[in-house]
Structure formats: structure tokens, C-alpha cells
Amino acid sequence: MVKVSGDDPIYLSVPANFDFDQCLRFLDRNPHEILHRVENGRWIKLIELAKTPVIIQVSKVSEHLCVKALNTELDQEQRITLVSFLEEVFDLNSDLTAFYQKMRGDPIMGDLCEEYQGLRLLGIPDLFEALCWCIIGQQINLNFAYKLKQRLVQATGDKLHYMGRDYFMFPRAEVVANMSVKEFSHWQFSAAKASYLIGVAEQIQAGALTKSGLLGKSVGHIEQTLMGLKGIGTWSAQYVMMKCLRIGAAFPVHDVGLQNAIKVITDSPKKPSLAQLHQLNRKWHPWQAYATFYLWHSLIK
DNA sequence: ATCCAGGTTCGGG
DNA sequence: CCCGAACATGGA
Numbered sequence: 001m002v003k004v005s006g007d008d009p010i011y012l013s014v015p016a017n018f019d020f021d022q023c024l025r026f027l028d029r030n031p032h033e034i035l036h037r038v039e040n041g042r043w044i045k046l047i048e049l050a051k052t053p054v055i056i057q058v059s060k061v062s063e064h065l066c067v068k069a070l071n072t073e074l075d076q077e078q079r080i081t082l083v084s085f086l087e088e089v090f091d092l093n094s095d096l097t098a099f100y101q102k103m104r105g106d107p108i109m110g111d112l113c114e115e116y117q118g119l120r121l122l123g124i125p126d127l128f129e130a131l132c133w134c135i136i137g138q139q140i141n142l143n144f145a146y147k148l149k150q151r152l153v154q155a156t157g158d159k160l161h162y163m164g165r166d167y168f169m170f171p172r173a174e175v176v177a178n179m180s181v182k183e184f185s186h187w188q189f190s191a192a193k194a195s196y197l198i199g200v201a202e203q204i205q206a207g208a209l210t211k212s213g214l215l216g217k218s219v220g221h222i223e224q225t226l227m228g229l230k231g232i233g234t235w236s237a238q239y240v241m242m243k244c245l246r247i248g249a250a251f252p253v254h255d256v257g258l259q260n261a262i263k264v265i266t267d268s269p270k271k272p273s274l275a276q277l278h279q280l281n282r283k284w285h286p287w288q289a290y291a292t293f294y295l296w297h298s299l300i301k
Numbered sequence: 302a303t304c305c306a307g308g309t310t311c312g313g314g
Numbered sequence: 315c316c317c318g319a320a321c322a323t324g325g326a
Contacts, residue, residue, distance in 0.1 A: 191321080230310085
């Protein structure tokens with residue numbers, strides 16, 4: 001074992017079927033994204049490791065991901081936590097072979113899988129953030145959703161100023177739990193969105209809702225628990241299962257992005273019917289979440 | 302102006 | 315159980 005110092009980069013070997021640039025393309029799809037940025041083929045983000053704010057920078061160097069902490073040195077524990085964080089975000093431990101096998105020749109997914117081969121389902125490991133992002137994005141266009149998130153995060157998230165730039169983290173649940181609907185209103189959040197966010201924050205803060213608690217349950221139970229939250233319906237429950245809990249068979253059938261992508265790819269004059277979508281749900285099992293993500297990717301301009 | 306956005310809740314048949 | 319309306323706002 002070679003002794004390494006705390007500021008040496010971490011090198012992660014990437015799995016087969018991994019395309020960092022495709023991942024970056026998704027991560028960089030909106031200019032108002034406040035929780036990370038993509039620059040010169042690098043992914044840069046502020047995260048907390050053992051109570052310390054750390055700016056991480058991830059790039060691809062031959063067959064490895066090169067991970068650096070920009071503002072501090074990391075101890076062994078922090079490095080381990082960081083690696084599992086990246087494994088979660090980039091879904092490094094999934095083998096996509098079966099996915100590509102299943103989709104080969106599929107009229108909707110066949111070409112997409114070739115074009116985007118190696119794209120990973122980019123995750124949102126934090127349950128609170130995933131739930132909030134659902135609520136923020138409901139029934140409004142994505143660009144506006146990113147703006148709303150930006151205002152919330154800039155006003156309430158933990159911040160680090162480093163080398164002339166500001167880096168933000170998603171607000172802690174206890175901060176959001178103690179906010180009022182009125183505060184949200186001057187960031188143009190509807191009263192409904194604001195109260196849903198506060199309610200979810202209260203549940204998380206109280207410890208009544210945890211990621212590990214959910215992961216120990218059956219898929220049906222998880223779905224029911226999530227939908228029991230005010231503001232979380234079928235779409236949001238599936239979204240959280242996809243992006244946070246990494247349940248492969250999650251499938252937000254009502255998602256307009258999903259439906260529009262299918263409409264475009266099949267060159268159809270109208271969106272697919274619910275019956276068609278349920279058929280795809282069965283056909284693509286247990287890779288519905290990945291299929292959905294690839295379809296979303298196809299919508300990036 | 303009108304319609305659609307990565308929906309959800311609520312009240313009524 | 316299913317259906318329409320209301321919710322707020324921005325962009326095409």
C-alpha cells in the first residue's frame with residue numbers, strides 16, 4: 001500500500017459502459033443550475049464531508065475518474081465517504097449490459113442506447129433535496145424550476161466563497177422547516193409549493209422520514225409512504241424512487257417529458273396513450289428508470 | 302391571447 | 315373510483 005497524502009487526487013476506475021461526457025452533458029443542461037457546474041470537462045460541486053464543506057472536482061483521465069478536493073485536504077474517512085457519494089451520483093456500481101441487451105432493437109430505445117451508450121442515471125443521493133426538487137418542478141417548465149431552486153438555495157443554503165466564486169449546498173431541512181409560506185412568495189413560489197416544501201422539511205427534520213428507513217421497505221410500501229406526504233403524488237414518488245432510491249423499475253408514466261420524448265422519437269402526431277405507456281412499463285421491466293432517463297436526455301437541446 | 306410546462310389536491314358526481 | 319377545477323408563473 002502506497003501512503004498518500006490528503007491532497008493527492010483520488011483515482012476511481014470506471015466500469016464498462018461509462019461515458020463521463022454524456023453524464024456531463026446532462027449535468028450541464030441548464031444554466032441556472034446552482035448546486036454544481038460543469039467547466040472544461042470537469043464537474044465541480046460543494047458537498048459536506050464529515051461536517052466540513054469541500055469543493056470537489058471530478059474529471060476523466062484515461063480510464064479513471066480523477067477526484068480532487070480544491071479547498072482542503074481530506075482524511076481517510078472523508079475520502080471513503082466521497083467515493084460512495086460519487087458511486088451513488090454516477091451509478092458506478094450498476095452493470096448496464098442487461099439494459100442494453102433488453103433494449104437492442106427496441107423501436108423507442110434501440111437507437112438511444114447506441115447514441116448515449118455509457119450515460120448513467122445521474123442521482124440525487126439526498127432524500128430531502130430529491131423531494132424538494134420534485135415539488136419545485138411540478139407543473140412548471142424546467143427552466144423556471146431551475147430559477148426557483150436557484151433563488152431558494154442562494155437565500156437559504158450553506159455557502160462557501162473560494163477563489164472569487166460562491167459555491168452552494170442545498171438548504172438543510174431544519175432551515176426550510178422554520179420558514180414561512182410568505183418568505184417563499186417573493187421568490188415566486190406558489191403558496192401550495194411553499195407549504196409542501198415546509199411540510200416535507202418538517203418530516204425529514206423530525207427524523208420521521210429517512211432514506212435508510214425507506215430502503216428497508218418493499219417498493220409498494222415506499223411508494224405509499226412517499227405519496228402520504230402532502231405534495232408528493234404518483235409522479236414525484238416515482239421520481240424519488242428513480243433518482244434517489246435507485247429503484248430500477250420506477251417509471252413516472254404521467255411525466256410530460258417522457259411522453260414528449262416518445263412522441264418525438266416515434267414521429268407520432270400525439271403523445272402515447274396511458275395504455276401504451278403501461279405496455280412499455282411491462283416491456284422495459286426492470287429498466288424503466290434507465291429508459292426514462294435516456295428519454296429525458298434526448299430532450300436536451 | 303392562449304396553451305403548455307418533468308403535478309397535486311380538493312370537492313363533486 | 316373517476317373528473318374537473320384551482321393553483322401561480324413564465325415562455326412560446
